[in-house]
Amino acid sequence: MKNLGTIFLLLALLTLPLWVPDQYYLHIVITTGIFIIGAMSLNLLLGYTGQLSLGHIAFFGIGAYTSALTSLGFDIPVFWGDGRIIHEAWHPLIGILLGTFVAGVCGYVVGKLSFKIRGAYFVIVTISFAEVVRLVALNWVDLTQGPMALSNIPPIGYNLPGLGEMVFWAKAPNYYLVLALALIAYVLIRRIVRSRMGRAMIALRENESLATSVGIDVTRYLVFAAVVSAALAGAAGSLYAHYIRIIDPDIFHFIYTVTMVIMVVTGGKGTLAGPIVGGVIFGALPVGLRAVAAPEVQWIVYGIAIILIVFFLPRGIVPTVSDYWHRKTGSAPRHTRAMPLASSKQSPEQAT
């Protein structure tokens, strides 16, 4: 039953540009998809490892700017002398890889920091980190064009012998790119959380002293979660830069971190489907509202929706629905022993 649903969903996603021909709606799907990837990455750090990192948009933006600058090239004066640092434009795909990498490095720094500074101070530091990055992007005009924005960012494309050449000007190829990254992100996160590493991260969230007493290294897993989380956000940011093709320091605004947190928390933090459900709702809601209500009313409805969900479904939509479903259908126990080898057929039935 579950597999049939998954196949159907995948088919729907793969053929989406066919049944959403309207370019405006396709655009909404793409940007929502990019933010869902951001939400999924935040979920790894916030939901599974329990670290309230409120600077997540910084990784997204760093990925975007790194990728954009790599593929545009730049020519800036050196601080100390007469020289200049010149970078030739590189292929956008390299930009994406670099954007992911640089964001990951920043994640490493945040991870290492989080071990020294815990609790409320960590939250403050992460918020400040994002704000500082925003100010750097705003003021380092030579490099980032500041408020005048980096524009004309080249779209992604490829040039392979045999497959020919294609540049992704249209929306449909960009959609598939985002879908591919989303699927990769989902699979990676799923593999992590269902493994020994995932158990260690959840243990840190649930009861750090107990985790330590059985040998789980706090720093190591916090850093790992932060690096993967930041790298995925950076990849999403890079895609964003090459799709929208113009980015400015507003991309680092706190409101985008808040949006991702809302997606994670209302969808269900610490679940795989949570950020996706939250992302779909809060990506589609503004669009749906735009058609029927004035801007002020939109924001009010948006706020009411958040309050209602957090009030009535405090654990989030996915855990609540999932529990309801399991109670109604009386599902099988999650952990069962392997069949003893004494029986004639050896079929280990294990679901962990």
Add this chain to the structure above:
Amino acid sequence: MTQATKTQKTILSIDHVTVHFGGLVAISDMTFDVKEGELVSLIGPNGAGKTTAFNVVTGFLRPTQGEVHFRGVSLHKLKPHEVAGVGLVRTFQRTSLFTTNTVFENVLTGLHRHGRATAWSTLLSLPSMRREEAKLSEAVWEILDFIGISHRANELGGSLPYGEQRLLGVAVALAANPTMLLLDEPAAGMNPSETGDFMELLAKIRRRNISILLVEHDMRLVMGVSDRIVVLNYGKIIAYGAPAEIQANPEVIRAYLGHGVKHA
């Protein structure tokens, strides 16, 4: 019952450990040891410094003075998670579990040290990682059977009755493959029949050659299982010896045991 002889090796030695919290002296010049295979109990009134001693031994707290050696190795440079790595595992005084995980998952998390999966083998879902997960699952069932809570495997840790939560705590500690266990009031809140079962469990654990340092208030339990007893009062050791000696020690009776209580 007593196994300690002069020829046995020392597994844990606490030498002149002193712990000051600012002006407050929590532990003063504590010296005792545990021999391999022994069960030593640490008793004393609340606030005497027993949990502080545990925190020092397991690296959660740095002593102001003094040293702790485990199997000859000094523990002083180790981080808390590394202490488990050398084979020394503790349980906690207040029930300490992963409450949103099932009993099965709690013990599986405790098996962390057994796993070798790296980031790459996890992300690529290599067969070696999946084989390891299967082996770990078997190990979980083995531990659950040993402790006697297999029937609770699919229930959430936080939803167990209190006595079984304490047992789960011991199960998680055993999963970390210790050579020595530090049990902090494991029988707290257990009724007499559960305490009797727990004494048998302790005997089973000892048959696996695991040495034990036990903090407890239940005197029937303490007198029934200990090879030696260390009595702590206001951070100082006031008596140290076999159960019979401790029961007869006037200072211990005055400070802690009281009169008119029949012991096992």
